[in-house]
Amino acid sequence: MKQTGDLNLVKKINKSIVLHHIRTNSPISRARIAEITGLTKATVSSLVNELIESSVVEEIGVGESSGGRKPMMLLFNGTAGYAIGVDLGVTDILAVLTDLSGKIIREVRLQHDNASVEKVVQLLKTTVRGLIESAPESVYGIIGIGIGVPGICDESGNLLFAPNLGWENVPLQQQIEETFNIPVVIDNEANAGAVGEKQFGAGKDTANLVYVSIGIGIGAGIIIKGELYRGATGFSGEIGHISIQHDGPKCSCGSLGCWELYASEHALLTQARRELNDDAVDLEALLIKAEAGDPTVIALFERLGYYLGVGVVNIINGYNPEYIILGGRLASAERWLMKPLLALLEKRSLPHPRKQLKVAFSELSDRSTVLGAASFAVATFFVETTVSVDRN
Numbered sequence: 518m519k520q521t522g523d524l525n526l527v528k529k530i531n532k533s534i535v536l537h538h539i540r541t542n543s544p545i546s547r548a549r550i551a552e553i554t555g556l557t558k559a560t561v562s563s564l565v566n567e568l569i570e571s572s573v574v575e576e577i578g579v580g581e582s583s584g585g586r587k588p589m590m591l592l593f594n595g596t597a598g599y600a601i602g603v604d605l606g607v608t609d610i611l612a613v614l615t616d617l618s619g620k621i622i623r624e625v626r627l628q629h630d631n632a633s634v635e636k637v638v639q640l641l642k643t644t645v646r647g648l649i650e651s652a653p654e655s656v657y658g659i660i661g662i663g664i665g666v667p668g669i670c671d672e673s674g675n676l677l678f679a680p681n682l683g684w685e686n687v688p689l690q691q692q693i694e695e696t697f698n699i700p701v702v703i704d705n706e707a708n709a710g711a712v713g714e715k716q717f718g719a720g721k722d723t724a725n726l727v728y729v730s731i732g733i734g735i736g737a738g739i740i741i742k743g744e745l746y747r748g749a750t751g752f753s754g755e756i757g758h759i760s761i762q763h764d765g766p767k768c769s770c771g772s773l774g775c776w777e778l779y780a781s782e783h784a785l786l787t788q789a790r791r792e793l794n795d796d797a798v799d800l801e802a803l804l805i806k807a808e809a810g811d812p813t814v815i816a817l818f819e820r821l822g823y824y825l826g827v828g829v830v831n832i833i834n835g836y837n838p839e840y841i842i843l844g845g846r847l848a849s850a851e852r853w854l855m856k857p858l859l860a861l862l863e864k865r866s867l868p869h870p871r872k873q874l875k876v877a878f879s880e881l882s883d884r885s886t887v888l889g890a891a892s893f894a895v896a897t898f899f900v901e902t903t904v905s906v907d908r909n
Contacts (some may be wrong), residue, residue, distance in 0.1 A: 546588030598657030602891030661894030664705030676705035711738025713889030818853035826861030844879035
């Protein structure tokens with residue numbers, strides 16, 4: 518019995534490896550997969566045939582010959598199913614429907630006032646329901662829902678603490694799964710953003726990166742040697758709560774002088790409303806004013822860039838990454854943020870860690886988290902589902 522179990526496990530692992538290479542390298546031939554993986558051609562052929570019968574892989578015709586018979590090329594079938602990715606923000610919800618390859622099919626963005634947990638969760642459910650109903654017909658339908666949240670969550674999908682939302686101990690995964698009867702993955706939004714950048718953004722070719730999510734608060738997702746680093750108990754990346762002023766103002770987390778009090782969207786808006794004497798001004802209005810050359814608003818963005826640099830220096834000196842990617846809605850202000858940020862890095866970060874470092878704003882704008890969240894759902898589907906002809 519043990520031997521049979523082991524053989525089944527080996528087959529499942531091998532199938533996962535073959536599928537991974539088809540997903541990431543297609544179009545690709547059976548022979549090339551065997552060459553990359555070290556599996557025998559017979560094993561690869563057998564596993565590929567099962568994947569074809571299960572509709573996640575398809576043959577697309579012959580490719581170029583390297584000397585022998587022309588190979589039959591394989592392609593990952595991204596439209597065999599669909600996933601939903603959600604970025605649950607402090608003031609809005611951004612949600613997307615993607616195919617299994619991460620292509621966005623539909624996008625929805627809704628504002629909320631965080632009146633209560635119940636109202637926001639209800640809005641989240643309404644948003645998800647709309648995306649489910651809009652999904653094209655497919656073999657597997659909606660395979661999962663991934664949700665990035667601005668706080669700390671455990672392995673069971675409970676949102677333990679989200680200081681900027683004011684939420685504690687919300688069983689979010691359970692609530693969404695009970696409503697839709699679809700597998701749900703809950704993770705920190707910056708972790709999801711880091712994975713989104715690694716898979717679809719600027720970090721594709723980078724093994725060691727830090728993604729900094731700049732929103733109402735600040736969080737970080739850390740990729741080390743190509744893998745998401747979660748820390749000893751799964752709560753790494755709360756870098757917005759590193760204190761940059763030991764006797765600074767009190768933060769919603771309970772500490773003093775946290776980085777996000779100086780370098781977040783909330784910090785920008787607080788300062789702008791004070792200096793412009795306009796309690797209703799928002800980020801969009803500030804961007805318009807900066808584009809028009811308003812010196813006061815440009816100075817506000819430049820001040821924010823300086824404070825972003827203060828925290829980024831700590832990331833450089835502490836983690837020595839290859840790449841630091843800054844994401845979130847403030848990526849739209851790159852034009853005014855980058856110069857003061859880089860000037861501070863040049864002045865304060867250690868020269869050797871900085872030497873080969875690249876710092877950039879996200880090419881995905883504020884979609885890093887939703888794409889990463891959707892990819893969590895897709896990854897869970899392929900890990901937990903035995904993709905075979907009988908679909909057991």
